[in-house]
Amino acid sequence: MGGPASGGWTYSRAGVNRSEVSGALHRLLREVRYEPPPSRGRRVLLPGHYAGLVRIGRETIAVTTDTVGTKSLLAAEAGRWEEVGEDIVAVNANDLAAVGARPCALVDCLSLPRPDPEILAQIGKGLERGLRRAGMMLLGGETAVVPEIVTAYDLGGTALGFFPRGRTPVTGSQLRPGDLLLGIPSSGVHANGLTLVRRLIREHRIDLASPRAGGSLPIGRELLTPTRIYTGISEALADQPGTTAFAHLSGGGVRNLARLSDRVAFDLNAWPPVPPLFGWIQELGGIADAEMFETFNMGIGFVVGVRPAHLAELRRRLARAGAKDAVPIGRVARGKGVRVPARGLEFSGY
Amino acid sequence: MGGPASGGWTYSRAGVNRSEVSGALHRLLREVRYEPPPSRGRRVLLPGHYAGLVRIGRETIAVTTDTVGTKSLLAAEAGRWEEVGEDIVAVNANDLAAVGARPCALVDCLSLPRPDPEILAQIGKGLERGLRRAGMMLLGGETAVVPEIVTAYDLGGTALGFFPRGRTPVTGSQLRPGDLLLGIPSSGVHANGLTLVRRLIREHRIDLASPRAGGSLPIGRELLTPTRIYTGISEALADQPGTTAFAHLSGGGVRNLARLSDRVAFDLNAWPPVPPLFGWIQELGGIADAEMFETFNMGIGFVVGVRPAHLAELRRRLARAGAKDAVPIGRVARGKGVRVPARGLEFSGY
Numbered sequence: 001m002g003g004p005a006s007g008g009w010t011y012s013r014a015g016v017n018r019s020e021v022s023g024a025l026h027r028l029l030r031e032v033r034y035e036p037p038p039s040r041g042r043r044v045l046l047p048g049h050y051a052g053l054v055r056i057g058r059e060t061i062a063v064t065t066d067t068v069g070t071k072s073l074l075a076a077e078a079g080r081w082e083e084v085g086e087d088i089v090a091v092n093a094n095d096l097a098a099v100g101a102r103p104c105a106l107v108d109c110l111s112l113p114r115p116d117p118e119i120l121a122q123i124g125k126g127l128e129r130g131l132r133r134a135g136m137m138l139l140g141g142e143t144a145v146v147p148e149i150v151t152a153y154d155l156g157g158t159a160l161g162f163f164p165r166g167r168t169p170v171t172g173s174q175l176r177p178g179d180l181l182l183g184i185p186s187s188g189v190h191a192n193g194l195t196l197v198r199r200l201i202r203e204h205r206i207d208l209a210s211p212r213a214g215g216s217l218p219i220g221r222e223l224l225t226p227t228r229i230y231t232g233i234s235e236a237l238a239d240q241p242g243t244t245a246f247a248h249l250s251g252g253g254v255r256n257l258a259r260l261s262d263r264v265a266f267d268l269n270a271w272p273p274v275p276p277l278f279g280w281i282q283e284l285g286g287i288a289d290a291e292m293f294e295t296f297n298m299g300i301g302f303v304v305g306v307r308p309a310h311l312a313e314l315r316r317r318l319a320r321a322g323a324k325d326a327v328p329i330g331r332v333a334r335g336k337g338v339r340v341p342a343r344g345l346e347f348s349g350y
Numbered sequence: 351m352g353g354p355a356s357g358g359w360t361y362s363r364a365g366v367n368r369s370e371v372s373g374a375l376h377r378l379l380r381e382v383r384y385e386p387p388p389s390r391g392r393r394v395l396l397p398g399h400y401a402g403l404v405r406i407g408r409e410t411i412a413v414t415t416d417t418v419g420t421k422s423l424l425a426a427e428a429g430r431w432e433e434v435g436e437d438i439v440a441v442n443a444n445d446l447a448a449v450g451a452r453p454c455a456l457v458d459c460l461s462l463p464r465p466d467p468e469i470l471a472q473i474g475k476g477l478e479r480g481l482r483r484a485g486m487m488l489l490g491g492e493t494a495v496v497p498e499i500v501t502a503y504d505l506g507g508t509a510l511g512f513f514p515r516g517r518t519p520v521t522g523s524q525l526r527p528g529d530l531l532l533g534i535p536s537s538g539v540h541a542n543g544l545t546l547v548r549r550l551i552r553e554h555r556i557d558l559a560s561p562r563a564g565g566s567l568p569i570g571r572e573l574l575t576p577t578r579i580y581t582g583i584s585e586a587l588a589d590q591p592g593t594t595a596f597a598h599l600s601g602g603g604v605r606n607l608a609r610l611s612d613r614v615a616f617d618l619n620a621w622p623p624v625p626p627l628f629g630w631i632q633e634l635g636g637i638a639d640a641e642m643f644e645t646f647n648m649g650i651g652f653v654v655g656v657r658p659a660h661l662a663e664l665r666r667r668l669a670r671a672g673a674k675d676a677v678p679i680g681r682v683a684r685g686k687g688v689r690v691p692a693r694g695l696e697f698s699g700y
Binding site for chain 1: 365370374377381382384386387390403408409422453455457458461474482495496498500502506508512
């Protein structure tokens with residue numbers, strides 16, 4: 001059983017050892033060295049960033065690929081599929097948003113144990129809602145019924161974005177000490193940390209149909225809340241002077257900021273009060289602050305780096321783009337890594 | 351047990367009912383209606399085709415997504431992973447080839463039960479080989495370790511292609527009665543029909559490490575042979591007058607031809623001798639000809655539609671592109687659907 005007495009739960013203890021995964025992945029990537037000739041398109045170097053970029057003729061295309069992970073298991077347990085359908089779009093659209101790419105098209109890739117028409121209809125409804133929010137078309141997809149491979153629904157997709165005439169990718173390369181960091185609230189846990197949360201729910205025999213203490217929705221529904229889509233924010237700010245970076249705080253939490261630059265530090269000295277849902281999870285598992293901040297978004301799903309002289313104008317634009325709730329969360333400083341001083345946390349990198 | 355006595359094996363009986371799958375998928379697609387404004391890119395209508403096409407600025411981008419399906423289970427059974435790594439590229443590159451798009455970039459999407467470094471290194475080697483053959487860069491990827499979702503390796507990817515200046519998509523819309531159909535041989539079963547083949551192997555307790563009667567390689571290796579990549583063929587012919595269609599014969603076998611046009615018929619009156627591997631499978635399962643021709647490629651993995659006046663020139667180009675082995679397999683006729691007269695087969699559509 002979890003709890004502080006036994007040292008507290010971690011993501012690793014819940015089943016996924018991040019360093020083992022990245023070690024194994026490194027073995028794959030080490031084998032892949034081929035660079036095609038320029039007649040096949042030119043890679044735009046952006047290592048470790050949220051999207052891959054390639055120059056094709058006069059256009060720069062951004063590509064992301066991601067799944068909703070084990071959030072689909074929660075969907076199965078709660079018997080609700082629209083939310084994860086929407087998340088297939090959201091997890092990819094937000095990675096496009098993080099490089100300032102305008103979302104264009106999605107292809108979904110679903111691996112299913114059974115062809116359940118009702119579930120697929122609900123996933124379709126969610127996809128439709130996500131596509132509307134992100135402004136993308138469904139351009140194709142693959143639905144494989146492979147009961148010998150999957151025992152549950154594996155729901156992913158790949159998204160394409162581009163840079164409208166005159167826009168350059170927002171990479172964080174312009175970040176400098178003194179820039180302000182604005183945070184845009186998340187809508188909940190999004191699609192990250194669910195392996196850990198579900199483990200705690202099982203350990204504590206929590207009923208998904210009942211609200212947590214202080215909550216109003218059944219906890220299953222609260223956790224399934226679709227991932228907020230930050231496309232409108234990225235579109236409103238990507239072309240503006242004074243916008244120096246975007247970050248999508250997905251798996252890895254605040255460490256995601258370190259993907260933007262290793263020449264500056266991210267001093268999160270004004271992190272807002274953490275929403276009660278995260279406090280509930282933390283308490284349930286006796287989870288350390290460091291583990292929480294590198295597993296969950298802790299209430300902030302998207303971050304914008306801003307030159308101070310442009311703050312007022314950019315906040316006006318954010319408000320018009322539906323993000324009146326943007327809040328200062330810290331600033332860019334000398335050094336490297338990510339700090340949350342109020343919790344005494346320092347992360348050296350992503 | 352299978353065999354003609356019990357009516358013969360079918361793909362459905364092996365575990366996947368195609369019409370159930372397409373019925374369920376239809377429920378998803380029915381929900382997705384949103385078309386974004388043209389500022390998000392313009393869809394190029396090519397319904398039912400091998401790739402989705404979108405116009406972004408001055409470029410037309412082609413996108414495909416596919417997995418190697420249950421071929422990964424055969425890889426696990428045989429303990430060999432390079433071939434399926436290569437197939438992640440091949441299955442997608444060949445769908446790009448089928449619309450005449452020049453392959454550019456791949457993102458892989460792997461769902462794994464465990465992060466096994468040796469397996470990932472082998473998959474990486476295969477990816478590298480496939481990327482070189484297709485002339486693509488690896489632009490990103492997602493590797494999810496999700497033991498609660500997958501019990502085996504789910505290996506897929508999404509590929510991007512484009513149309514070099516002056517090239518238009520090869521869609522089959524120019525096909526007309528009298529066009530010749532050239533077939534380019536396959537390298538084996540490719541990544542299709544493996545659910546059925548594996549089922550037969552299990553039923554008959556066949557040892558993957560031994561060759562089939564008349565074979566030289568262990569049957570496991572023979573079945574794993576990487577999918578031939580038809581990029582060079584597509585690149586050699588896509589800009590040529592006289593090229594009227596490409597088809598990739600993947601899942602669905604010869605029925606794939608019906609995706610090109612419902613205004614003409616495909617009369618496969620010269621289908622070449624079927625390679626012994628397919629005969630072995632057919633005999634093993636007592637499988638009907640119709641089932642074989644709509645499940646397997648039966649020796650031909652790619653088809654080119656050709657105006658007769660251009661045949662000699664196009665065959666010269668094919669030979670230079672490494673396809674000296676191209677063979678006439680039939681012709682385009684009035685009517686609709688696909689016929690294999692030597693076997694008395696008629697398929698009304700895809």
